Amino acid sequence: MKYKEIAVDSVLSRSDQVRQDFSEASIDKLANSIAEVGQLQPIVVQQQKDHYLLIAGERRLRAVQKQGKTKIAAVILTAEISAAQFTQIQLVENLQRQDLNPLERALAIRKFMQDNNLNKKTAAKQLGVARTTLTLWLNILNVKEKYQQEVLKEDSPITLSHLSLATALAAKTCNPVKKDELLEAVLKYNLSRKECKAVTDIYAKYLHLPMSEAVAAILLKREHLNLKDHCSKNTKHNSNQSIRRLLKAFTNVNDNLEQFMEQQGEISAPEQDELLDEFFYLYQIMGILIPDLNKKSLPEFIDHLKEK
Numbered sequence: 001m002k003y004k005e006i007a008v009d010s011v012l013s014r015s016d017q018v019r020q021d022f023s024e025a026s027i028d029k030l031a032n033s034i035a036e037v038g039q040l041q042p043i044v045v046q047q048q049k050d051h052y053l054l055i056a057g058e059r060r061l062r063a064v065q066k067q068g069k070t071k072i073a074a075v076i077l078t079a080e081i082s083a084a085q086f087t088q089i090q091l092v093e094n095l096q097r098q099d100l101n102p103l104e105r106a107l108a109i110r111k112f113m114q115d116n117n118l119n120k121k122t123a124a125k126q127l128g129v130a131r132t133t134l135t136l137w138l139n140i141l142n143v144k145e146k147y148q149q150e151v152l153k154e155d156s157p158i159t160l161s162h163l164s165l166a167t168a169l170a171a172k173t174c175n176p177v178k179k180d181e182l183l184e185a186v187l188k189y190n191l192s193r194k195e196c197k198a199v200t201d202i203y204a205k206y207l208h209l210p211m212s213e214a215v216a217a218i219l220l221k222r223e224h225l226n227l228k229d230h231c232s233k234n235t236k237h238n239s240n241q242s243i244r245r246l247l248k249a250f251t252n253v254n255d256n257l258e259q260f261m262e263q264q265g266e267i268s269a270p271e272q273d274e275l276l277d278e279f280f281y282l283y284q285i286m287g288i289l290i291p292d293l294n295k296k297s298l299p300e301f302i303d304h305l306k307e308k
Contacts, residue, residue: 001078003042005071006052008064011045013054014086031063039064042073044089046081055086056093087112091127102151102160106140139163147183157190158183165193169200173207181211189219224254 043057054061055077064072081089091108100108113123124134140148143163150158162183170179186196195218202214267275287294 006074008072011052027062031066039073042075044075046077084116161193165196185215
């Protein structure tokens with residue numbers, strides 16, 4: 001291995017390189033940087049009879065070519081490089097520099113594993129990453145192209161973590177349809193990773209629950225948290241201590257109900273009757289305090305509140 005400047009036109013790229021997508025804007029930015037401060041990192045090439053074969057540094061090569069330069073700094077490998085070693089070198093460099101998009105990275109890692117007959121544990125060791133990280137990266141290959149493209153978008157709610165949770169849910173329920181249903185819900189309702197995880201947690205207790213009901217429970221909790229935050233801000237400016245105590249009491253009841261549902265989820269018929277008695281009594285009291293409650297049906301009143 002040696003270091004020297006070589007002719008730019010003597011360097012040939014390999015068609016089977018890991019990275020396939022090269023942003024012109026990114027190349028222009030790198031070219032401007034090289035013009036200002038010089039080439040800080042050499043490319044890596046393998047010496048052939050009458051040319052050099054590029055091993056690592058395609059972006060640097062393209063940036064130097066854009067500058068119209070005739071020479072480029074290079075590390076020259078004199079030893080023979082196998083196709084597997086070539087892929088490994090490119091993968092490691094691109095992973096360290098984070099130059100690959102999630103789909104390119106996963107496709108390259110899968111090819112590397114297949115070409116070398118490696119399992120995830122061995123591949124992760126050779127690439128210098130944790131096995132759990134490697135598994136997370138590869139999950140993008142287990143979903144439809146629609147969701148793969150969503151991960152690549154900057155403004156999409158779907159991330160690799162969402163894919164991981166959806167894949168795990170499909171495995172847990174032995175139902176691959178659940179994966180698509182959950183990812184569709186993420187897109188439709190902009191579910192965060194935490195909310196997505198909460199949906200999968202529901203299935204730990206209710207394995208055959210329709211996805212719409214599981215998502216509805218999470219959206220209800222989201223609305224409750226928003227309302228709780230809204231009430232908290234408003235009560236700071238409310239001088240009526242009695243009202244503040246009532247609002248706090250309602251918040252505590254809601255929190256206790258959510259905690260009960262998460263921990264137990266089901267109650268006996270007699271206990272249901274007792275809770276309904278308390279609910280109807282509370283509903284009657286609220287009807288006295290809020291006359292509009294008696295003028296509309298409960299669904300109509302809820303719609304009225306949503307419009308405010």
